[in-house]
Amino acid sequence: MSRSTTGSEGGRPFDDEAVLLVGHGSRREKSNEQVRELAVALEERLGVPVDAGFLELAEPAIPEAIAGLAGAVSEITVVPLSLFAASHVKNDVPLAVQQARAEHDGLTVNNGANLGIHPAIVDLLDDRAAAIEAELGVDRTAEDVIAVVCARGSSDPDANGDVHKLARLLDEGRDFARVEASFIGVTEPVLEDTLHSVAKHRPDAVVVIPYMLGDGVLTQRIRDRADEFDDEYPYVDAAAGDPLGTDSRLLDVLGDRWQEARSGSVEMSCDTCKYKVELDGYEEDVGGARAMLRALTHQETHADREDVADDPHTHDAPEKHVAVCTNQTCAADGAPAVLERLRQAVRDSEECDARVTRSSCLGRCGEGPMVAVYPDGVWYGDTDEDDADRIVSSHLDRDRIVSDLVDQTL
Template identity: 80%
Template sequence: MSTPDDTAPAAAFDDEAVLLIGHGSRREKSNRQVRELAADLESQLGIPVDAAFLELAAPAIDEAFAELATLTSRVTVVHCSLFAASHVKNDVPLAIERARARHDLEIDNGAHLGIHPAILDLLDDRARAVEDELGVDRTADDVAVVLCGRGSSDPDANGDVHKLARLLYEGRAFDRAEATFIGVTEPTLEDTLHGLSKHRPDAVVVLPYMLGDGVLTRRVRDRTSEFDGEYPYVDALAGDPLGTDSRLLDVLADRWQEARTDSVAMSCDTCKYKVDLEGYEEDVGGARAMLRALAHQEAHADRDDVDDEPHSHDAPEKHVAVCTNRTCADMGSPAVLERLRQATRDSEHCDARITRSSCLGRCGDGPMVAVYPDGIWYGDVEPADANRIVSDHLERERLVSDLVDQTL
């Protein structure tokens, strides 16, 4: 891990800050962990580090950028995300583009935590702690390790869970190693554990690959406990999540250094937003991916304790994105945005969210307004058209045909 002194004189850091972005939770304990990591990272780097959240906790990313813009001219974004899925690939870049448009800030965007030797060492220690509690030794007993991720709709992120499990297995004396998920995708933890029972290992060590000790971690423990009771000939126990272990600071510091030296490497060759992947054709990037990200930002909510799924979604019926990039802004899109918002507030039957967006890729045809999930794009929209879009399209599902630019 590099330190600031390795790369530049101290004066180069006088006008720089770091924004550590976490997911955000209704459970304040999880939010405190992100803030604790931010404080510890500030001590390690010797420059200001603020925490912000994608949702459900304060400050929001936009608010954090606005505050930092009064204090510094350069911000490096560091992600408190384990893998690169839609939040890292879409949501945060959108927030960064908004901040660049609104503030006089130089913003460097770092990578997610990802696969790192320090994380492998940390997982190995978590596994040894479980082995000690079970009274087994991987060098003498048949011990299987199961790495359990949250699960994602992004195959790139899910693939990295399998890679990490394999790296955890290589060079260590586990009898076998499996990757599995607690939700969203397969294989599920239940299926993986039942499959392992056929090999009759002496013990199964389940590692929740999560930062916080929240609902999903408890669910991993519950599923493991149920398996342990169902198969008395196999001892099974779930370990602790990553938490705020100091080794994570080394990973975060490396991601900061990569971002500020323009050496961030993302796995674009297997990113569903960049290339055609079988079964994910609808997610290829550009405007479609951006609109999906916008809708997810507005609709996404952390699960309630009584729910069965990690997240519940209570989306508005419509999401309207108004391009406020420079060209559209010069053509009057801010006025269109405000008129749409006012018309929506005045309506008694309109369930819609109106938000800004970055460039929709139709420069010169604006102001552009995109209505999701309908996939209708309106072009050359004037403020006077806002009432028609709301009353006809958003309330009565009738297209404003003379404004239609394209359909997705």
């Protein structure tokens, strides 16, 4: 599916645009280097400059990466190197794109889709399964082989649903006895339970395919679970294989996502997005303001921990996060002064553990300056500098809401 894209399109030379490939970021430099390797390979494939950026834990961050490209090109397409459309793709990347558009006049910034469901990925999973079968010495055309696609797991049901769709697509037209979707954490079914369940079918072999990009802590956990299962069920041969890595088929997918974004044909899963429609059990997540505040909080408070072995993705966040809308209307009403007074009051306080940051529009134009306190979900409206002192001394210091300032609660 490779394509040549050197030259120009519609009179615009390709060297006037660039791609920013956005990885999650990791404490393991090997994982970050994988993103950079894919960026180099994608640049060779597309014939346009491709840089790597990261959401967290690695540098450069998205704003710095865009700023580094902005002086050389007039158009940048941001493509997330993410398997599914969960909170990073739905919140954090669009927020960074929105901020870049506001900060760089004359620069076109396109927001691309995640890797998602793609025929090249299904083929890649099939090859990963075949490699495990070769290692175990089994033949799915002659023996009962069950495949288990094991993903990270998400709090977003739409992302989890895509794992089940991938498993189904892998099952279609192939000779597996069955293909199951499973997760290493966060949601169910967890891998251990899935393996015990498929053992009841008494297959000849179980191949576990880690649906991960990198060979990190979670991939090793998948291998460990498969090895434990293999020891516990001597009548079943079982093993886990390699993650997706830097396979060239990922470039096919990334190239398609680039073309979609630059042509304005990106498709997102809005009909099943928990931030846009009410899904049973996730009703409290509906609403753009909630999603934006969640993205701001995640972006500003993610930090390293030393104990990476126990949890590869942990957060050392302050107790409170305060977001102050500094968009045009709120700014005209004095939001910058409120922001600075809040920051000063927090610095002066010996009681509160809070971080105060700017936010873009919170959707309450004309009722500001707006101040949102998270995780409490309390929004204060029509605030001034004196109100900032009250918010700190009462809400942040003593956890007492300033009731006469409350605009709404989420």
